[in-house]
Amino acid sequence: MSPCLLPDRRLPCGPLSLSRLLRLGAIYGLLCLSGAALAWGAGERFWQVSGLGLILPGGGFFARADCASAVGLLQAGLFVASLLIFAAACLLWFATGNLLAPPAAWLLAALMAAWMQPGGASADSLRELCLLALCGLLSALLLSVLHAWRGRRRRAQANHYLIHEAAALACRFERPAEVLPAELSPQELKLMGFVLDRALQPVAEFEGIEWRDQFQTAAVRYQLHFMGYALAMARSTRLSAFSGYLDEAQQNLIHKQADHRVWRYWALENLWGNLRCDPDPIARENIMYTGFLATQMALYQASSGRREFSRPGSLPLRHPDGRIYQADLPALTAALQRGFGDSPFTLMACEPNWIYPLCNAIGVAGIRACDAQRGERHWAGLAARFRSALETEFITLGGAFVPCRSSHTGLALPGIGGAMPQALPSLFLNASLPDIALRQWLLLRRSLLDARGALRLTRFWPIDTGNYGYSPAAALAATALAAVEMGDREVAGVCLDALEQTCPARDESAQGGPFWRPRASVWAHAVELMARSGEAGAFRRLVTQPNLPASQPHISRAAYPEVRVARAVQHAGVLMATLYPGLRPGLQTLDLAGLRPGQIYLCSGCVETRVRADAQGAARVTVPLDARREILIQPHT
Incomplete structure (x- = not known):
């Protein structure tokens, strides 16, 4: 492209x-x-x-x-x-x-x-x-006149770069290869464990989640959203034949969003921002909840093949006074479509009056994913208006994303935040407006590397937006994630290397402790997992090419944390998986599903050499798991 x-x-x-x-x-x-x-x-x-x-x-x-x-x-x-x-x-x-x-x-x-x-x-x-x-x-x-003059010069220079240099550079970006997915490395499995430990606790518990404020970027909802996005990404690229504890983890993260502490901020914001005494977080605007949650649900369904959140009433939000608001996927997408239609800017506000292109890029990814799952065309009817509004109102004269703009006054926030606010929109827009996503990434990329190809660390904010701590982890991980999605392995590699150097991980997993990066936020860990498990165009494919309801061989149950699944894929009816032991090596039981009823399957890497699928297409195998082990389940012919 x-x-x-x-x-x-x-x-x-x-x-x-x-x-x-x-x-x-x-x-x-x-x-x-x-x-x-x-x-x-x-x-x-x-x-x-x-x-x-x-x-x-x-x-x-x-x-x-x-x-x-x-x-x-x-x-x-x-x-x-x-x-x-x-x-x-x-x-x-x-x-x-x-x-x-x-x-x-x-x-x-x-x-x-x-x-x-x-x-x-x-x-x-x-x-x-x-x-x-x-x-x-x-x-x-x-200052405005001077800024406009400089902006016109930069726009001309940007287009010259796009014509004469960027097109050739884009051709070198990695394209997805038709090969079996790689497995998660041991470190990536530990990073996934960081997310799973938080996601698999009971829905009412939030141990390990950072509670700072619920109005800005450290809000709990964003931690839950991006942990859900990360698990969906890992599942789609490395674990497409594994449901097991991933179903439960992704569902838990969605159900935690119904906790009143997560969405009660809107009662205040709606009151002092819209002068409305209505705590319903779905009714209007608030795309930072509706759009993000719709995308979280849609990505879970796209990666798992399940469709439970498409049922009306599947996620009720219960207010302490007894009122109930429905936040299922149809209700959320209807609210988004209504909001885009009602907004003079087309793009919707997050906080009352403030419109962020990033939040809207995430929201339209949810609509695009729902269209792909339900065979609808809501995004097709919105795309032209959204593109026009984005190009004219939310991209500066110099060619950068406007971080946010006031719908009441027209004022825009200056371009603060370094590389991350420019990088992340490209990731999410790649699912809806891929040509704009590529253009904006190429323009950003010019400022990230010096003449020697080294990373300019001054372009990365030293404040972690996920917890307001002093750490560039969030900025580096988010930029790496966008680079991975765009196929830019060079930038992704130097960002992840810089992350290792500036925020080295602490690993106490061998003693039963955690694996984490000190001072890095939960949000930064989730984004890093998404980056390390992603590949070129993976987010776009996850949105536009959802998995069908599980009908192929897959691992339907495995114990966590005893079994760490590094890869699980199926090809032509053959199930292939790579497993690692948890803290207690030994015999582990795996449940299989999606098999052909009555069919005999040959087993490699298991105690059993063959199993027969029951009438429901299920079977069970035992795996001696004391080190890395590959298993293969294939039909006996």
């Missing part, structure tokens, strides 16, 4: 974002005019000072601010403090969707200044404050 070019564009943002920005500017202009009118024309001191407070946060304190007196210094300090509090309120708005925080901070500063000021607003203070606001607006406008 050849990468598509960045479409021609002159404006720094899309038309809808521009209209929102102009509306924001008009509102601020009216606020300044109103404030100036009050400060100049009101007869009472309170309203004069309040008018100054409308022009800038804390503007009322500016009226008597100076450096010559204690009172003046206090007023200057209060003015600066008001600006800082307003900035903190804007940060809270971004982090939690709290729409009320910024205007509340602005208004409170205006009222406090009006209450504290002993005198009214002078013409000089009004003139100076208006000049300060004007300087700020002109500076912002100048």
Whole structure:
């Protein structure tokens, strides 16, 4: 596949974002005019000072601010403090969707200044404050013009690169080979054990899960989502003929999402972001729950061949007051389709008002996967609108993904976060818009390697987004994952090597302890497993080519952690598996299913040399498991 070019564009943002920005500017202009009118024309001191407070946060304190007196210094300090509090309120708005925080901070500063000021607003203070606001607006406008000029240059350079260099580079990317899958290495099995230990505990227990906050990237729901994605990936690439404890693990991770502690954040966000008193996390927006969970369910069903979450009522969310909300796969996909249809930007908001391309790429992967499983075409009806909105509103003039944009104001978050926010959308878009995914990966790749082919570690955030700890593990693992999916073995290799060097693992599994990377989050471990078990185009195939309900030979039961399955595949009716022992080597029993009823099967690597399938196509074998062992189950002819 050849990468598509960045479409021609002159404006720094899309038309809808521009209209929102102009509306924001008009509102601020009216606020300044109103404030100036009050400060100049009101007869009472309170309203004069309040008018100054409308022009800038804390503007009322500016009226008597100076450096010559204690009172003046206090007023200057209060003015600066008001600006800082307003900035903190804007940060809270971004982090939690709290729409009320910024205007509340602005208004409170205006009222406090009006209450504290002993005198009214002078013409000089009004003139100076208006000049300060004007300087700020002109500076912002100048920076925007400069940014647009640089963006147009970068877009032209990016398209030149895509035409003359990137297409040849993309041809070298690995393509899936028609060979039997490789097995998981011993270290990869231990990494899978890290995930399975958390997934196989009872649904009500969350031991080993990190509880930080439920509003941002360290939220529990994301840990559960990505552990589910990782197991689905490993299952589709290495363990397609093994259900065993993987079914239970993937189901548990989904059912944990119904715990009220996981989704109760939405009652607050909906209240202070949408001004709605409704705790239902499915009803509107909130793609960070609906889209991620729909994809988690869809990937489980695609990798397992099972379809239980497609049944209405299969995942009820029970509110403590007795209300029940249905979060089964049909309900989630219906909510996504409704949200995409209702959003003026097409892309849906996560926190109220904030739209993230990454979250939407994950959400549409869920719709695409459901279409493949049910023979529907919902994505086909959405694809053109989604592509257009993504290209015009959520990719910068310079050709990078916009991390997130405000649907109310049109404001976009600067490109912070390093490589990861640019890499992960390519992974998920490869299932829905693969040409854009390839283009964005090729453009990102230029900044990841230096002239010698060494990794530029400065491009990777040293903060783990999964737990806010000081570690580049999340950034390196996520970028490696995107590289693996795109077939870029060079970048994937150097990212995983850097992960080993900067965040070495601690292995106490031989003594019954865990295997983990200190300071790395649960989320980072899950993403690393997904990267190490993935292969070129594996996520796209998992989404678009789901497994059918299990009808081929497979291992249906094995004890965990006594049996570690490194590979289990079937080809032409022959079951092949590679097993490792857990802590207690010895004889282990495996249940087989999907066999031909009444058929005799020859067994290699087992105690039995042959078994006969019963009327349900099931059989049982015993395996002496004291070291790595390969087994082969094939029909006797």
